[in-house]
Amino acid sequence: MPLRRGSGFGGAFEKAGKKVGEKIEMNCLTLKDLVSPRHTKVNFTDEDGENAQKENIFDRPKMAPKTPMKNEPIDLSKQKTYTPERNPITPVKLSDRPLTDPWTPTANLKMLISAASPDMRDREKKKELFRPIENSEFGGAFPDSLQCDAVDDGTADDYEKQRPSRKQKSLGLLCQKFLARYPSYPLSAEKTTISLDEVASSLGVERRRIYDIVNVLESLQLVSRVAKNQYCWHGLHSLSQTLKNLQEIGELQKYEELMAYFQHKEVDLECRFGEHKRETFIDFQDRQLLDFSETDCPSASANSRKDKSLRIMSQKFVMLFLVSKTKIVTLDIAAKILIEESQDIADHSKFKTKVRRLYDIANVLTSLGLIKKVHVTEERGRKPAFKWIGPVEFSADCDLKVNNSTCASLKEVKGEIRVPYQACVTGKERLSRHASFNNTQPAKVVKRKVSSEPSSPHRGRQEDCCSKMINLASVCCQKMEDDKSNFATERTKNLGMISPFPVLPVPGDSGYCLKTLPHLLTSACSDQPHLSLPNGMNDPAPPLPGLSASRTETGKSTVLSNQSLFYLPSPSLYMLCGNLHESLVSMEEKGIMGFQGQTSPHLPETTESPLDCRKRSSQKCASPPAASAEEEPTAKRQSMEQNDRPISLVLSKKTTKPMDPEASPDHNSNSIDQLRNFQVESGTPVVEATIKETAKPLETEEQEKPYRSKVLKENMNENEQASQENDKQSFLSQYLYVQPASGLNSFNFLFPANQSPDPASLPPSRLPSLSVPCVVVPSPALASFPLICSPAVTSQLSPAPAGSFPNVTCMNFSVPGLTSTAPVFIGTSAVLTPNASQLSTLDPHQQMHSSVRLSPMLGSACSSIKADSPACMGHHLTLLKLQQPSSAPVTPKSIRPIHQETFFKTPGSLEDPVAWRKNEGNQSRIASSVQRRLEIFSSSSD
């Protein structure tokens, strides 16, 4: 079937090729440009011109005008810019672009004629190509295609010249053209089908090349195979989620360690990972990846061949970036890692082949604006590498960050504002979307700011805030989802069944939580001297009104109400409980976390220690059902750990920080062990550190500790042991106690010690019959321990086993009256309002803190919360916003929908939020996952 194209492929094609090639070059340049500004401009121009000229013109329109076709990144921005709503089709850009060589029919003819290949078929193809191109130009979504301009110019005269150079035929350029055909954010209603033949002909390339592109796009869920020779275009709606998932997996896979390993060559990969690693991680990964892909493409069955597919490689490759602190991955290392994983023989030929494939993938990713080419100087010399310029934190911000990064890079390099601006815009759009999901003012604000101040310095902060908000929202959503359904199990099923996304663990959650929390915490904690947040944290961008308010007004907590609330699943709760908060703070202090704000893209990395990842992975591996753990993001994990970690009643904040995981000794013992081993074997510094810290605690606890990640490590101190012990005790007690000191002030939280971070993962048995997932008690009250339990926590939410307390995760915290001393309680289902009297006992000082942390507004926001009752939650809690009617108990479900919509829209989903909510109730996690996609999508359209 493949047409033989060869050079003979037709003039048209050649033209296209040239254009494309140019484009490609531009891309290259872009990358380079990124490195060096000068080029970029030129390139941009070229690109634009190219794009504009050829297909571009039209393509661009879809995208943002002028924006960024330039580089792939640009493309993304464009895409973003053109939110589905906006339109995919409108061609704004044309004007901007220099259409030096419009890809006119005449020109095409020339090209064709001159280039006419012997084969009729080729001719026809060429013709087709031209047509499409023209068409595409007119209507094309991506201007990118432009590449041709320059070429055209010169080419008109000389075909031979025009004859596309290799670059012009590059996959990257082709990919841009391909992308230009479709809206970045297709309307939910829209269902864009991609006919490979059509595309191939239109682009004037062999189908084989299209497969390369599609495979990579599919790996990111931008498209999915719906039928033979047919794919469905989803756009960028779910990109964040996908990346988040990939990041999570990557963390589980310990890719970072692997990379470090290869870099340092300190340890033999095999030794490090040993069998268990391969079995566990790799299998796990592969399984997930496969599932992921399969999910997307039901038609495609997993198979050995696919294991090696470009799609899988692409996912892994992306994971490397996502887990990399530096965000730079050299091809050789990536190839080695991929080879290792695939267990292929690491012979030179294999290596070369891998590298070739990676180039293919990289070209596409570059076109997507997710990475850019860079060079890394190593011992041996300069090595080709790629830098991730896409979203760093998927959690929620990924988009924003990506944009930011992209913008920044562009600015730096090119000094052009346009591109960056667009990118920013894109980010904005995303934010706005997210915001819309949340329905929270903050989000809106963010949007406005961003949009209004594209270039303003504050933007970054704003974006950060937005991203944080988004993250929070996303986290909430995810958690909600998680809570609802059994994560691991169902997810696995569902994922496989339903959507690709779901299949993958949801790393983001945790990450989100952590990230966001920091902000929140910051604001909340700012009051407390002992808690010093990193700049990022503390400073958090003032920008977001809501956020800022909360922060700034720690004492006053004015804005919180507006802010999107955090949804803290039970696991989160742990975190919230002081531990988390503190941990976060401590982390921040130490600078470990990515808390620093969005700026720390590596949040996951930072937050999670390799061990954690390991743990997760191991857990999963160990107990499939425990998948939840896997899914849970680092933050979550941490939180979970904390949760897990039984807490002694008296844990000090610091002690809490350490958070050990532990909660369930049994729980992941195996996995933990594996993790340990893995880490140990890995010998990476980080790992080691983690190990050390983890080592302190008891074995079981230790295992989980690793979880905690580096951050935790740092936090963990001498106190850790004690705390651990306490934790154990607490664990025994079944409740986690969080001291008020950190942020809760007078409130004491009791959480079921047993709760596993991931409800699903935890055996129901652990949580015996406790009906109350968590209790918040005023410190004074502890003795009496009167408090409130959420009555039927479990009942409401999910069918989760009694012991599991899935509902707990959903706990809603409201912080109505900061001042009010009334203890609060949070039940997933019902909100109990503590007696004010109890709280009253609290010392003013504490109250103040609490007040600061909590915003009265929040209370209003949360239906469950009583205005009077102070929120018990930690600062984080304040974030939690329940949209449900105040009277009605807030359930995670109710919360979830909103967030989900905001964050997880997927192209395909059209469902209404309401519907979604409905569904949630009944739907299992699987359903939720599906919904997630769908709902998200719908909301996104908004």
Next chain:
DNA sequence: TCGTCCCGCCAAATC
């Protein structure tokens, strides 16, 4: 010379 990566053969997977 070497980094890139186009091109298309050809086999596995699907229809």
Next chain:
DNA sequence: GATTTGGCGGGACGA
């Protein structure tokens, strides 16, 4: 059996 997918690597291009 036909067609679709896509692994694979030879070898050309460009710096």
